[in-house]
Amino acid sequence: AGVPAAAPAPPPARHLFSDPAEVEALRANLLSWYDRCKRDLPWRTLAATEPDANRRGYAVWVSEIMLQQTQVATVIDYYNRWMQKWPTLQALAQASLEEVNELWAGLGYYSRGKRLQEAARKVVSELAGRMPRTAEDLQKLLPGVGRYTAGAIASISYGQATGVVDGNVIRVLCRLRCIGADSSSLAVVDRLWDMTNVLVDRSRPGDFNQALMELGATVCVPKAPLCKECPVKQHCQARCRKLFGNPPPVPDVEDCGVGDCPLCPPATEPWDSNLGVTNFPRKAAKKPPRAMRTATCVLERRGCHGAPEYLIVQRPSSGLLAGLWEFPSLPLAQDLQEKKEREVLADQLQAWMGQPVAAKGLRFIGEVIHIFSHIHQTYVVYSLPLDGNVTLDPALSPSRWVTEDEFRVSAVSTAMKKV
Numbered sequence: 001a002g003v004p005a006a007a008p009a010p011p012p013a014r015h016l017f018s019d020p021a022e023v024e025a026l027r028a029n030l031l032s033w034y035d036r037c038k039r040d041l042p043w044r045t046l047a048a049t050e051p052d053a054n055r056r057g058y059a060v061w062v063s064e065i066m067l068q069q070t071q072v073a074t075v076i077d078y079y080n081r082w083m084q085k086w087p088t089l090q091a092l093a094q095a096s097l098e099e100v101n102e103l104w105a106g107l108g109y110y111s112r113g114k115r116l117q118e119a120a121r122k123v124v125s126e127l128a129g130r131m132p133r134t135a136e137d138l139q140k141l142l143p144g145v146g147r148y149t150a151g152a153i154a155s156i157s158y159g160q161a162t163g164v165v166d167g168n169v170i171r172v173l174c175r176l177r178c179i180g181a182d183s184s185s186l187a188v189v190d191r192l193w194d195m196t197n198v199l200v201d202r203s204r205p206g207d208f209n210q211a212l213m214e215l216g217a218t219v220c221v222p223k224a225p226l227c228k229e230c231p232v233k234q235h236c237q238a239r240c241r242k243l244f245g246n247p248p249p250v251p252d253v254e255d256c257g258v259g260d261c262p263l264c265p266p267a268t269e270p271w272d273s274n275l276g277v278t279n280f281p282r283k284a285a286k287k288p289p290r291a292m293r294t295a296t297c298v299l300e301r302r303g304c305h306g307a308p309e310y311l312i313v314q315r316p317s318s319g320l321l322a323g324l325w326e327f328p329s330l331p332l333a334q335d336l337q338e339k340k341e342r343e344v345l346a347d348q349l350q351a352w353m354g355q356p357v358a359a360k361g362l363r364f365i366g367e368v369i370h371i372f373s374h375i376h377q378t379y380v381v382y383s384l385p386l387d388g389n390v391t392l393d394p395a396l397s398p399s400r401w402v403t404e405d406e407f408r409v410s411a412v413s414t415a416m417k418k419v
């Protein structure tokens with residue numbers, strides 16, 4: 001008792017950027033490559049040309065939220081439509097959630113659009129429409145803006161010399177510095193943030209951050225990185241190790257000569273020479289997605305012009321796919337027999353519609369599988385043609401009849417479009 005705990009030892013030098021001359025050279029190499037090779041993207045154009053600081057911050061913010069979990073190629077079209085419809089924070093603040101969901105439909109992770117709009121309303125009503133200018137304030141004041149997004153907006157829009165860490169940056173840095181400990185652990189992520197804050201170029205922080213991410217997206221890619229074309233290959237320890245080997249007398253723990261390095265691969269999973277640079281980064285195994293089954297019923301009627309119409313209902317305003325529209329659906333217990341599934345769906349439809357529904361009247365169409373980030377969802381799809389008009393009990397959830405064309409432009413998820 002009374003003996004203070006020893007401070008953790010600093011990481012061994014091979015995992016750091018401690019030579020100022022090397023840092024300078026790395027910045028220069030990366031930036032000159034970026035100037036030559038960067039992709040032409042609409043948000044980059046806006047960040048470089050928009051003179052109004054609030055509009056500029058907003059333009060980068062929208063792109064960063066859309067790019068979370070979604071590929072650049074998919075985002076471009078959504079981004080252009082969004083910025084055309086809502087070019088300013090004020091315009092977005094006045095939009096309805098329904099409009100936001102409609103434009104977002106197909107991008108996935110729908111709560112992102114909703115939160116973006118809520119935060120825009122906050123900037124307009126509480127901050128007089130002025131975007132916070134530093135990463136610290138952005139993170140503190142804007143709901144849904146985390147450390148990464150705050151750093152990206154502050155560096156790209158406002159020139160703050162602050163680093164960013166996203167999946168691409170993690171991969172590049174872990175390779176540059178042979179970091180093989182679990183890259184999703186807090187200890188490693190904290191080290192990487194420290195590292196980017198050291199590395200970031202003081203005069204062009206936004207370009208530097210984008211360059212590092214661009215390198216991860218186009219050159220230092222997960223499976224087959226293009227090391228020969230890499231502008232920072234001379235700084236890359238993973239490549240050096242691949243080319244020249246690293247003859248450890250015992251596995252990786254000895255890499256750093258300190259026995260218990262917190263950043264080296266664990267002794268139980270040492271460097272695998274078949275993997276080369278893709279030894280890095282390493283992640284603890286992910287939990288497999290949870291399996292779910294949902295019965296969904298496409299109710300169909302003839303509309304007034306004879307064209308078929310379909311009933312859609314709105315999901316609750318929180319939780320998965322909040323506020324989106326879907327065909328009436330019912331989560332199923334995992335181990336039900338097909339006959340039983342049909343019966344529970346018929347019972348549920350009967351309760352919703354207030355009129356008898358026979359289980360054998362439901363026509364089985366097929367199964368649709370859709371993977372959400374953490375759920376492996378199987379939709380068991382039925383259809384039920386109706387003669388007369390039907391309304392669902394309005395106390396349950398809002399519902400409406402739509403034609404096929406109306407369905408396509410409604411705020412429905414990709415999974416429902418598959419159905």
Ligand code: SF4
Binds near residue numbers: 172220221232236239
């Ligand atoms: Fe990535 Fe290869 Fe470049 Fe190293 S040399 S940073 S592994 S692309």
